[in-house]
Amino acid sequence: MRLLGRLLLFILTLAVLGGAGYGLMQVISGLNVRDVPPWEESYEQSTVYMLQPGETLNFDVPNDATQLRILHTPVGLPAAEGEATLHFSAHPDETLSETYNVALRPEEAPPAGELPPRFFDAPTDTLAGLTQLHVVSFAERQRLNEFSLTLRQSAQPLAIRVAVLERYNEQAVARIWQRMSAEQKTAIFEDHIYPVELIPVAERRARLQQRWQPIGPASASDGRIVSRTLFVSEDAEALEETEAAIDELAVIGPQRWFTVDTRVQRTITAISCASLTATDPVQLSRQLTRQLTLSSVTSDGQLHVEQVLLNSNTETYTLPTTPNLYQIAANKRCELSFYDAQGDIVSADYNYLRASVVQPVQTLEFALVDEAQQVQPLRLDTRLVTNATLQQLEAPTLRWRIVDADGKQLLSGMLTPQASVNPLQVSVDASLETHVHEKTSRYIVAPANAAQLQIDYATPPTPTSGQVLVNVYTRPVDLPYQVQASDENEPQQQSIPKWFLSYPIQQQGSVPPASRLLSWQHTLPPSTAVTATATQEHWYSMESVNNAPYFELFMPEQPEEQPEASEDAAEQGPAQLIYAPIDSSDGSYQLTTPEHPQQVRPQLVYQKGTQEPVPATIYLNGELLSHDWLNADTGRLLLPALPQGDYQLKIETPAVVRWYSNYQPASAQPTYRVRNAYKLERQVTFSVEKRADEEWLTFHYFPAIGASQQVTLTLEKQEQVGVYADYTVAKRTFNLPAPETAPTTVLLNQAHAPIWAPTRLTFLLGRDLAPGRYRITVSSSASQGGYIQAGYLAEAPTYQIEIYTEDGNALF
Numbered sequence: 001m002r003l004l005g006r007l008l009l010f011i012l013t014l015a016v017l018g019g020a021g022y023g024l025m026q027v028i029s030g031l032n033v034r035d036v037p038p039w040e041e042s043y044e045q046s047t048v049y050m051l052q053p054g055e056t057l058n059f060d061v062p063n064d065a066t067q068l069r070i071l072h073t074p075v076g077l078p079a080a081e082g083e084a085t086l087h088f089s090a091h092p093d094e095t096l097s098e099t100y101n102v103a104l105r106p107e108e109a110p111p112a113g114e115l116p117p118r119f120f121d122a123p124t125d126t127l128a129g130l131t132q133l134h135v136v137s138f139a140e141r142q143r144l145n146e147f148s149l150t151l152r153q154s155a156q157p158l159a160i161r162v163a164v165l166e167r168y169n170e171q172a173v174a175r176i177w178q179r180m181s182a183e184q185k186t187a188i189f190e191d192h193i194y195p196v197e198l199i200p201v202a203e204r205r206a207r208l209q210q211r212w213q214p215i216g217p218a219s220a221s222d223g224r225i226v227s228r229t230l231f232v233s234e235d236a237e238a239l240e241e242t243e244a245a246i247d248e249l250a251v252i253g254p255q256r257w258f259t260v261d262t263r264v265q266r267t268i269t270a271i272s273c274a275s276l277t278a279t280d281p282v283q284l285s286r287q288l289t290r291q292l293t294l295s296s297v298t299s300d301g302q303l304h305v306e307q308v309l310l311n312s313n314t315e316t317y318t319l320p321t322t323p324n325l326y327q328i329a330a331n332k333r334c335e336l337s338f339y340d341a342q343g344d345i346v347s348a349d350y351n352y353l354r355a356s357v358v359q360p361v362q363t364l365e366f367a368l369v370d371e372a373q374q375v376q377p378l379r380l381d382t383r384l385v386t387n388a389t390l391q392q393l394e395a396p397t398l399r400w401r402i403v404d405a406d407g408k409q410l411l412s413g414m415l416t417p418q419a420s421v422n423p424l425q426v427s428v429d430a431s432l433e434t435h436v437h438e439k440t441s442r443y444i445v446a447p448a449n450a451a452q453l454q455i456d457y458a459t460p461p462t463p464t465s466g467q468v469l470v471n472v473y474t475r476p477v478d479l480p481y482q483v484q485a486s487d488e489n490e491p492q493q494q495s496i497p498k499w500f501l502s503y504p505i506q507q508q509g510s511v512p513p514a515s516r517l518l519s520w521q522h523t524l525p526p527s528t529a530v531t532a533t534a535t536q537e538h539w540y541s542m543e544s545v546n547n548a549p550y551f552e553l554f555m556p557e558q559p560e561e562q563p564e565a566s567e568d569a570a571e572q573g574p575a576q577l578i579y580a581p582i583d584s585s586d587g588s589y590q591l592t593t594p595e596h597p598q599q600v601r602p603q604l605v606y607q608k609g610t611q612e613p614v615p616a617t618i619y620l621n622g623e624l625l626s627h628d629w630l631n632a633d634t635g636r637l638l639l640p641a642l643p644q645g646d647y648q649l650k651i652e653t654p655a656v657v658r659w660y661s662n663y664q665p666a667s668a669q670p671t672y673r674v675r676n677a678y679k680l681e682r683q684v685t686f687s688v689e690k691r692a693d694e695e696w697l698t699f700h701y702f703p704a705i706g707a708s709q710q711v712t713l714t715l716e717k718q719e720q721v722g723v724y725a726d727y728t729v730a731k732r733t734f735n736l737p738a739p740e741t742a743p744t745t746v747l748l749n750q751a752h753a754p755i756w757a758p759t760r761l762t763f764l765l766g767r768d769l770a771p772g773r774y775r776i777t778v779s780s781s782a783s784q785g786g787y788i789q790a791g792y793l794a795e796a797p798t799y800q801i802e803i804y805t806e807d808g809n810a811l812f
Contacts, residue, residue: 048073048159048230049217053084056150056221059162067165068136070149072158073230074129075119078104084154088136090147096136102154105130119159119228128159128230146218159230163214252330260326260338262319269341273334274313355383355469356504357513358398360461365505366453366472368402368446375719376446377727378453379473384417384437385427385515386466395419396465399458402444405451413723414458415442417468427469427515443727443768445719469515472504475729541676542686542697542790545775549679553702553755553787554579554605554634555745557671579605579660579672591647591663602639602663605674606630607746609656616657619650630657634746636674674748677702680785685777688765688792695765695792699778700758701736702745702787708738710781713763715774726767734761755787 051057051072061068072086082104090096119126136144151158217225252273262268308317316339319326328336338346356364368376384395395416402411420438427434446453455470544550557578591602608614608630618626618637625639630653651659660672677700678684688697701711710733717730736759743754763776778788 046161046230047214047216047227048161050075050226050228051149051151051158051160052222053151053154053157056148057160057217057225058146058148058219058221059215060146060218061144062164062215065144065164066137068144068147069163069165070134070136071131071161072102072134073131073161074102074104075126075157075159075228077106077127077129078156079106081105082155084158085152086158087150087152088134088147089150090136090144092145093143096144096147098136100132100134102151102158103130103132104154104156119230159228160217161214161230162216251333251335252328260328262326267340268319268338268346270316270318270339270343271328272314272316272337272339273310273328273330274337275332275334354514355381355471357515358455358457358468358470359513360457363454363456364470366455367505368450368452368474374448375721376448376450377475377719378444378446379475379727380415380442380444380453380455381471381473382415382417382440383422383469384419384466385469386419386435386437393419394462394465396461396468397458398468398470399456400442400444401454402446402450403452403454404449410447410450411444411721411723413442413444415440441725443724445721445724445727447721540792542688542792544678545685545687548681548684551677551679551750551787552636552748553675553677553745554607554636554672554748555675555702555755555757557673577603577662577674579603579662579674580669582659582661591642591649591661601641602661604637604639604651605634605660605672605748606637606653607634607658607660608632609658614654614657615652617652619652621648622650632749635749675700675789677787677789680778680780680788682785683777683779684788685775686790687773687775688790689773690765690769690771693767697763697765697776697790697792699761699763700789701761701778701780702758702789703736703739703756703782704753704786705782705784706739706743706754706756707782709736710734711736711761712779712781713761714777714779715763715765716777717769717774724768728764728766728769732761732763734759758789 049057070088084102084104086100086102088096088098088100119128149160216227219225260268260271310317313334340346358364368378380400382398386393395418397414397416400413400415401409403409417440418438421435422438427436444453453472455472457468461468604618606616611633613629613631616626616628616630617624618639620639626637647663649661653659680701688695699713703709712731712733715728715730717728719730739756741757743756745755745757747753747755765774776790778790780786
């Protein structure tokens with residue numbers, strides 16, 4: 001009966017819905033429903049607006065727009081090839097108005113496996129013609145509040161799509177982010193340009209990201225706004241650009257060249273160059289630099305020039321397989337395209353450092369930010385740019401001033417750029433004969449009430465003095481480094497000071513001229529500081545001054561820690577205790593003494609698979625050596641010191657115990673080592689003696705939780721107002737992401753607790769700090785801090801053994 005009742009209820013529901021559906025179909029009887037073929041799922045859907053011949057569509061432009069993108073697609077295919085005009089009328093700045101030619105072409109065969117774009121509307125589907133693109137860019141001083149599109153000389157309508165590029169609201173951005181590159185939307189530190197991923201996600205989503213947003217017409221001349229749905233197969237649109245929409249950064253010529261770095265963009269394998277003026281072949285001049293170092297580069301041997309002849313606009317040239325930085329010029333203006341190994345188009349990155357050009361009768365002004373009564377560190381970089389034909393060079397002198405809000409001078413000085421050509425740096429906006437000289441820097445610590453930095457020429461420049469480019473950097477407070485797992489073997493990425501590029505203030509609506517600089521990466525020559533056989537660089541550990549708890553960590557050996565074999569055993573330095581797993585299942589193991597001039601004490605490390613104490617009996621050459629209980633989850637046993645030779649070791653213990661030993665020959669097995677580290681409960685302070693001009697300190701942080709956290713290194717340093725040749729950043733905060741792998745490090749002789757692989761953090765004591773003793777405090781944002789190990793590299797005689805513990809284990 002219950003099943004019969006449910007069946008009657010189901011039939012009644014169908015009857016009610018059927019009646020309602022019939023009434024609904026009477027209201028929208030104009031809608032025809034059809035089945036969607038499965039292949040339509042691979043199509044992209046866009047809403048377009050119909051523009052009839054002779055009619056006009058009016059659009060309102062949002063206040064924060066900085067660029068327009070207009071795409072128009074003919075509705076239906078013409079019987080023969082023709083041309084119409086689309087008039088773009090801008091208001092109130094009519095100088096932006098323009099008339100575009102619209103190509104009307106019959107249907108062309110689509111690529112294999114693709115279907116042509118079409119409008120899916122009842123009762124039949126309408127094919128779409130060739131889609132064309134127009135881009136309208138306007139500066140901040142140009143006003144574009146509204147525009148209209150009028151179709152003329154056309155026998156068929158156009159489907160219009162319009163999108164605007166939103167500009168982020170600078171007033172809503174925290175002051176620290178107002179110094180973003182207005183064009184690249186990237187944070188620029190030192191001479192490197194980093195992606196916006198360095199910016200907190202909340203700020204990036206809220207304010208700093210530019211997006212294309214589609215907009216629809218506000219009104220139409222005939223009073224009707226008709227929209228349809230255009231389906232286009234993914235990547236199947238043929239976008240035809242007019243010269244006004246061409247990416248000018250990719251246009252090259254006899255005195256304009258382009259750079260592409262295939263060491264960074266490994267996917268770029270080929271190029272082509274389409275002529276903008278004629279169909280004649282384009283002669284390319286591709287300049288590539290060898291992988292050079294500063295010590296081996298010469299003015300006559302730095303570049304290799306090769307001539308390449310392209311016979312058509314679509315012919316491609318395959319670049320050499322070795323990644324490099326390429327400069328590309330041409331005898332005629334043409335637009336470059338880049339391709340990957342599959343022949344697909346790849347967009348080249350435009351990562352340039354923009355430098356301001358100092359004009360003879362102009363003062364560059366840079367706004368400073370009041371950081372709540374703190375001193376303001378600045379860095380002023382200058383570069384001299386000269387022509388290669390200049391025989392006698394007279395480097396000009398710049399004058400800089402720090403003033404407060406009332407214009408009162410607080411600090412001042414002179415700076416003359418050094419005249420020494422840097423062959424690894426080029427000026428993108430200059431001719432091929434232009435030389436960029438080495439950077440000359442000054443670090444200025446300005447008072448808290450400083451409001452502006454002003455730069456001009458101390459004396460008027462002469463025709464033989466060249467041109468000066470300047471960059472001004474400020475240092476934001478507590479801007480954290482982003483530390484990724486891949487950075488652990490590249491500490492130089494973390495050694496870059498956190499200097500933030502600032503831009504000059506616009507004066508009377510004019511934008512100060514700028515030039516773009518690009519640098520080749522280069523490999524520094526190997527260090528030659530230690531040449532004498534009597535001395536060698538060793539790692540020294542730094543001791544805690546606040547008696548932090550001290551522990552031993554057992555961890556897999558990191559790739560960068562693999563020791564290199566030395567032909568002279570006397571130069572091997574400290575004895576490194578490397579452990580490898582041993583198989584004691586048969587109850588016997590062969591001990592082999594490590595080949596090292598120093599006597600290394602044999603050691604065993606065990607790991608239990610149970611928390612219960614287990615017995616362990618050890619025999620050496622058949623004699624009882626030890627019988628004890630293993631209480632800790634992981635521990636270490638020290639065996640008696642043994643002379644060189646081989647020994648028979650026998651261990652009687654349950655199978656739940658794994659054993660490791662430092663007495664065995666090298667093999668392909670994974671190796672481990674013991675490291676000493678301090679427990680970071682709240683903070684740990686280390687003391688270090690600065691001996692060299694630049695002292696690099698290294699901290700290894702072992703996380704004890706599997707979550708993201710911040711680790712801060714703070715140097716006890718008194719900030720002093722003045723001008724310096726170098727500047728040490730006193731506080732560095734590192735953002736450590738949540739570990740992506742399982743914990744691999746364990747505590748020796750302690751209860752089992754998960755510890756993750758270490759992250760290397762670096763700290764530089766610069767040339768502005770006098771030799772002496774300094775303190776650095778390490779703190780973590782995690783309530784359950786990890787473990788920290790600190791050390792530095794310094795010269796030490798080979799016979800010095802003060803870095804060992806009593807049992808012979810290296811401290812670092």
